[in-house]
Structure formats: C-alpha cells, structure tokens
Amino acid sequence: MADGLQQVKNWILERHPERQDIAPDLDLIENRLIDSLSFVEFVFLLEQESGVSIQMETLEVDAIRTLGAIERHFFATSGAEVAQA
C-alpha cells in the first residue's frame, strides 16, 4: 500500500478506534466512517497526501467510497488526471 493511502487509512482508524482494520472494499460512507463534515477534512488530507487538487463540488461519492477507489482515483500513477474526471 502506498504511504499516502496508508496515511488516509490511519486517519480514518484514528477517528474510529473501535475498528482494527479497514478492508479495501469496505463502503466508507455506508459504514459512516466519513460524513459530510469529515468529508471536508478528508479532502484536505487527500490533497496533502496525493498532491492532487480536488474540486469538492464535482467530486463523485464513488471516488472515495472505498479505500480501493481512493487508491485508483488519487494514488494511481496518473492520479491527477483521474481525480479530475
């Protein structure tokens, strides 16, 4: 797992100490690991770790629904292009 993605995972786990781990396909929204307010903070973190500028207004929920999706959208080699799609 890329360092940036691990930081994202750690950030979520720190806020949900009842969880030991987060599976790559776990739905972060359905499981209430990210809500509207933490989403804004999460975007700050994603920008910092991935180096990608994120437009919150156009970001699709599915792009951050799971750690797997986050990896594909923000930590792939051409993440900057994908994230803006």
Next chain:
Amino acid sequence: MPARPVAPPAGGLGWANLGMDIVSVNRVRRLLAQYGERFFERMLTPGELADCRTSDGLDVLSLCGRIAAKEAAFKTLRVRGRFLPWPDIVVRRSDGGWPLVELRGAAADMAADSGITEITVSISHDVDYAVAVAAPIIAPTPSSHTS
C-alpha cells in the same frame, strides 16, 4: 440482505421531506484550531463567515449552526451519489435574525430537478451542539391547480 424499501423522491405534491442535522461544538472547535479559518472558507461563503464573526473572531456556535443548516437543507433534496455542495447552499442571517437559505449552482440544479423552489430552515444551539431542521417549498405544478 433483504431489499431495502424505496423512499419517495424529493419534491412532489403533498410531500415535504424534512432534513435535520446536529453538529458538535467540540468537533468544529478542533477543526478551527487545527486548520484555521481557511478550512471553513471551503464550506461557507464570505457573507456567511461575516455573519459568524464577532469582535473576538469566528463564533463557533454560529459556525455549527450554519453547518447544521446546510446539511439539513441538503437532506431535503435527497440526492444520491453526491456530497453536500457546501458553498452552494447559502445560509444567511436575515433582518430579524431568522436564517434564510439561498440555493446556488449545483444545489439550485438539484432542487429544480425535484421541483423545490425554496428551503426553509430553523437553527438552535446550546453549549455543546447546534441543530437545524429544514423543509422544502415545493413549486406548484400545472396539474396541481384546480379550477
């Protein structure tokens, strides 16, 4: 897992899907301390931030109330697959102190798609939490008129 029941969509004659939200003062205070005002500049317009400002800086309870009102208003729209378009749901303090919601951009489009013309909100807060409840105003449709 059994199939979930299907809720009615936003809008529609006779329906007023309420929205409600609660925001923790501790949580917002932490965000303000950690990131400063720039964090809230992604959520609130300059006018909203001005409404929340006192001589001592941003008032955390006012921030919480605005955030709760935006979330409550967004919930009335019942939009799938999108996050709250924070700056597009503008909650200002009117003359008299009542909150007024203005929908812009993506939020206005979402509301129009559901036949919602306005959203009315009420905000309350006390020490540790702010809450808001919102109700949509549905546009009359030609078929809803009776002669």
